[in-house]
Amino acid sequence: MVGTHDARHAEQVYSTLRNPASAAKSAVAASWSRSLTKYGLDPEQDQPPHQLSHAEFRVALERVEPLVRLAQNTLDRLFQSVGEAGCCVLLTDRDGVPLDRRGVPGDDADFRASGLWTGMVWSEASEGTNGVGTCLAEGRALTIHRDQHFLTRNIGLSCTVAPIWDEKGAIIAALDVSTCRADLTMPVLKVVAAAACDAAQKIEARHFREMYRHARVLLCPDVGRGAGGMIAVDREDLVIGANRAARIAYGLTDERLAHPFPADDLLLGEEEVPCESLTGAERGAVQRALSRTDGNVSAAARLLGISRATMHRKIARLGLSRPN
Known part of the structure; x- marks a missing residue:
């Protein structure tokens, strides 16, 4: 949990941004620059994250409820992997609002105090550089570790996040694994990040299959x-x-x-696409019908909407093996 405000962190932010080349050299510095100049945030502001009203939260949840529903098993498995390490799991919408979460009850007080809770707004515009908001702003998986956060009150957090893309290639959600613990090392966070990315890809693939x-x-x-x-x-x-x-x-x-x-x-590419013919297409249709009916000619004929006699003529003309 973040303690008293640390003026040294704010000075580090301002010192970094006084060098015009910093944003070009560092993704974190680029996000700090957006936080300061684009969103007008102060690294020392101590207001808690904005929280949606119950009505606003219901609207946000309803918008992506099918995704949240199909993600449940994947969220459970991910939490089983990272929960005992002091991590919580958050599934957010594209605006950075956690809609579902997993956490060990004993850690919930710290997570709630830090704003790692459903209904809180973790967009970059609201919270500056942070795992969820910066992932959504940049469209890539990333980890924001402790003092890489823009706001001083967030520097006790380590957040690793992966975006989830919808069936049209747009960001629909983000999967976040966060911790308030100071003893999680970068090598451990890399393992957590790999697990988060794998889970996000599973949710994305399942969502795509559901949409089609x-x-x-x-x-x-x-x-x-x-x-x-x-x-x-x-x-x-x-x-x-x-x-x-x-x-x-x-x-x-x-x-x-x-x-x-x-x-x-x-x-296959244009050079490898085989030549097609009506006969070839017809042969494929007849073979598929026979396969689906286990070689029953009468049933296959009904699938194709033709008579049994016509089906026998097609089998003969196309040179197909007569079913037993």
């Missing part, structure tokens, strides 16, 4: 950009959606995705 639950989701080759690339395709194997990693890897935009196109064009 009526489509088929394909995993793209590893593109080294956080969560694996995922694309959604319809029954005709046309691409109808892509997560952020896939959008970056393949240069996909909302405009491109507004007009569905063959998945092979994306995954």
Whole structure:
């Protein structure tokens, strides 16, 4: 828990920002600069974080309630990994408001006093440099450790946070693991950060699948950009959606995705896309129908909306093996 205000921290902030080159050399200094010049914050201000009213909190929760609901198991598993180390787990919305949390009851008094509680506002505009707010402002996973915070009253905290992206490639939430303990070393925080990123990616992937639950989701080759690339395709194997990693890897935009196109064009490339024919498409449709009915010709014919006799003629014409 943060103790009395430390004037030395405020002086460190001002001293760093007096050098115009600092913001260009350090991501923390760049955030400090935003906190001071863009948001007009004072590192020594001691007001507690702003807290939403009950009505405001309900509105914020309802906006992303499906995401919060599907994240429950992942939040539980993450907390089981980090809770005994004195950490709490927070799932925030895109505005930096924790909507759900996990914490050891014995630590709750410190966490509540520090503002690490549901309904508090941890945007960078409100709290200056902090794990949640700066992660959302910069769109990347990061750790803000103790005196890297902008406000003096937050320098007792260590926060590691990962963004969660929605099905259209925009930030929808953030996953934060925070501690008030002073004995957590940077190597330990790196392990915590890896666990937080992995959990955030699981929530993101599950959210994407839920948003395209009526489509088929394909995993793209590893593109080294956080969560694996995922694309959604319809029954005709046309691409109808892509997560952020896939959008970056393949240069996909909302405009491109507004007009569905063959998945092979994306995954194989123009030079490798096989030549298509109506016969080939017909053969595939007949084979899929037979597969789904375990070779029952009558049932397969009903799936295709044709007669049993027509189905037998197609099997013969396409050179397919007759089912037993």
